[in-house]
Amino acid sequence: MLNGKKSVLVINGPNLNLLGTREPQIYGHETLADVEASGKKQAESLNAAIDFMQSNWEGAIIDRIHAARTDGTDGIVINPGGFTHTSVAIRDALLGVEIPFVELHVSNVHSREPWRHHSYFSDKAKAIIVG
Numbered sequence: 001m002l003n004g005k006k007s008v009l010v011i012n013g014p015n016l017n018l019l020g021t022r023e024p025q026i027y028g029h030e031t032l033a034d035v036e037a038s039g040k041k042q043a044e045s046l047n048a049a050i051d052f053m054q055s056n057w058e059g060a061i062i063d064r065i066h067a068a069r070t071d072g073t074d075g076i077v078i079n080p081g082g083f084t085h086t087s088v089a090i091r092d093a094l095l096g097v098e099i100p101f102v103e104l105h106v107s108n109v110h111s112r113e114p115w116r117h118h119s120y121f122s123d124k125a126k127a128i129i130v131g
């Protein structure tokens with residue numbers, strides 16, 4: 001809780017800073033700023049606090065997750081980008097802080113290359129949003 005409000009942390013991993021220009025046929029035309037603005041609006045309508053971070057660095061994402069343990073974060077929404085399919089370390093960070101998380105992907109990873117079907121997060125996520 002943050003100032004009496006439920007608090008959500010939204011983490012976007014590598015290459016998601018390029019949303020809007022990156023392979024728009026897969027990821028669409030909305031920028032990360034657009035996505036964050038609509039998340040902010042949604043949080044306001046729910047009287048919740050929201051914070052956003054994006055990084056292309058695995059360690060920076062892990063450090064932010066660790067900080068969430070003591071900054072009042074109640075839940076995390078994470079799009080780990082390419083780290084979805086590789087990162088035991090980000091998985092361990094999420095499990096280590098014991099904050100419930102939702103896994104989110106802009107594209108439907110299950111309709112793409114077979115190696116995108118495996119996620120290090122899905123079995124521990126409270127919910128999964130794809131596509």
Ligand SMILES: O=C1C[C@@](O)(C(=O)O)C[C@@H](O)[C@@H]1O
Binds near residue numbers: 015080107108109116
């Ligand atoms: O970077 C990304 C974005 C992604 O997480 C998505 O949002 O659809 C899917 C991943 O496979 C990919 O590496």
